[in-house]
Amino acid sequence: MRIVFPIFDGFTSLDAVGPYEVLRMLPGAEVVFAAEDTAPVTDDAGRLTVTPSATLAATTSADVLVVPGGPGARRNLGNEALLGWIRRIHATSTWTTSVCTGSLLLGAAGLLDGLEATTHWSAVKTLESYGATYTEERVVRQPGGIITSAGVSSGIDMALRLAELLAGRVAAEAFQLAIEYDPQPPFDSGSLSKASQDAKDYLTAR
Amino acid sequence: MRIVFPIFDGFTSLDAVGPYEVLRMLPGAEVVFAAEDTAPVTDDAGRLTVTPSATLAATTSADVLVVPGGPGARRNLGNEALLGWIRRIHATSTWTTSVCTGSLLLGAAGLLDGLEATTHWSAVKTLESYGATYTEERVVRQPGGIITSAGVSSGIDMALRLAELLAGRVAAEAFQLAIEYDPQPPFDSGSLSKASQDAKDYLTAR
Numbered sequence: 001m002r003i004v005f006p007i008f009d010g011f012t013s014l015d016a017v018g019p020y021e022v023l024r025m026l027p028g029a030e031v032v033f034a035a036e037d038t039a040p041v042t043d044d045a046g047r048l049t050v051t052p053s054a055t056l057a058a059t060t061s062a063d064v065l066v067v068p069g070g071p072g073a074r075r076n077l078g079n080e081a082l083l084g085w086i087r088r089i090h091a092t093s094t095w096t097t098s099v100c101t102g103s104l105l106l107g108a109a110g111l112l113d114g115l116e117a118t119t120h121w122s123a124v125k126t127l128e129s130y131g132a133t134y135t136e137e138r139v140v141r142q143p144g145g146i147i148t149s150a151g152v153s154s155g156i157d158m159a160l161r162l163a164e165l166l167a168g169r170v171a172a173e174a175f176q177l178a179i180e181y182d183p184q185p186p187f188d189s190g191s192l193s194k195a196s197q198d199a200k201d202y203l204t205a206r
Numbered sequence: 207m208r209i210v211f212p213i214f215d216g217f218t219s220l221d222a223v224g225p226y227e228v229l230r231m232l233p234g235a236e237v238v239f240a241a242e243d244t245a246p247v248t249d250d251a252g253r254l255t256v257t258p259s260a261t262l263a264a265t266t267s268a269d270v271l272v273v274p275g276g277p278g279a280r281r282n283l284g285n286e287a288l289l290g291w292i293r294r295i296h297a298t299s300t301w302t303t304s305v306c307t308g309s310l311l312l313g314a315a316g317l318l319d320g321l322e323a324t325t326h327w328s329a330v331k332t333l334e335s336y337g338a339t340y341t342e343e344r345v346v347r348q349p350g351g352i353i354t355s356a357g358v359s360s361g362i363d364m365a366l367r368l369a370e371l372l373a374g375r376v377a378a379e380a381f382q383l384a385i386e387y388d389p390q391p392p393f394d395s396g397s398l399s400k401a402s403q404d405a406k407d408y409l410t411a412r
Contacts, residue, residue: 180397183391
């Protein structure tokens with residue numbers, strides 16, 4: 001069970017680490033963080049630096065592909081080497097998935113044309129520019145083994161669904177217990193439709 | 207606003223990255239991943255390798271200390287160098303916090319004696335061996351600026367509360383929107399009291 005996360009400078013750490021923390025518990029899981037070369041990769045905040053476990057070139061197949069987002073994803077939308085790699089891995093995968101603006105990379109690779117998909121709320125127009133129809137759901141599963149999820153933290157919810165698909169419901173429930181995922185956010189501000197105008201204005205002003 | 211995460215081999219990635227993804231958005235946030243030396247640190251699954259941004263020795267104060275857990279936390283409960291560092295940083299901090307079994311390190315450092323605290327559900331007895339009273343809540347705030355949180359994913363909820371304490375409610379709500387934290391777990395298996403016996407047995411058998 002090979003689970004591959006492509007990483008690149010400017011990726012959002014939680015996009016990758018959220019689903020990683022679930023999927024690594026799959027029976028026989030072999031996790032690969034693959035990057036253009038083996039030099040350390042730094043996230044979008046410039047503070048978390050991860051050492052890739054393989055190069056993209058050496059990573060030729062995946063059972064599960066999880067593409068994280070972040071400003072680095074947007075910067076790579078014209079990176080034909082990365083997009084071609086995504087297409088090649090998708091041809092081998094059971095599930096090709098994305099978190100947050102990782103879906104833009106799937107779109108740029110041509111994998112979302114004519115499909116429903118989701119992304120971070122700030123990236124809807126770009127997503128639709130690739131022929132996808134934005135669906136305001138947390139996790140969107142489509143034919144062809146493609147699953148996209150919404151912003152950053154949604155990757156945890158997606159990974160639990162993937163775990164059920166790959167190892168059954170009891171296993172997925174066990175993984176939820178293992179990470180004690182009984183979310184109790186102190187506010188109800190996690191989506192555009194729920195957040196206050198003040199909260200939106202705060203982000204805009206940053 | 208210096209936010210310090212001590213990391214060590216065998217830490218649980220999401221324990222650190224969950225709160226990191228929230229707290230890094232605090233105004234003026236300076237995030238430090240501090241380790242014994244500057245050699246890369248590998249997490250409990252052996253797959254995610256992070257480069258520390260500073261040594262413990264060079265890190266002499268924090269506004270917010272966030273201690274992650276994992277098997278590596280348990281292995282360090284007798285590491286006097288680390289425990290002494292935690293005590294010294296706590297003396298400088300506004301908030302000293304933990305995620306998951308990170309609370310065992312706070313306990314071993316003597317910071318939880320006589321306090322209420324929480325931890326991963328599998329570590330209750332060890333937590334109480336340090337004089338703490340286990341409280342089955344997701345986030346437990348105590349006098350003296352100490353906040354402990356439950357297993358792995360609870361660090362996100364804790365970080366949002368911390369963000370409110372440090373930057374106000376609108377900021378915290380904005381951060382929740384930024385990471386689109388509108389959790390929708392597909393199952394309701396995130397705590398010992400909610401999980402099925404089958405799910406518990408699955409974990410026990412691993």
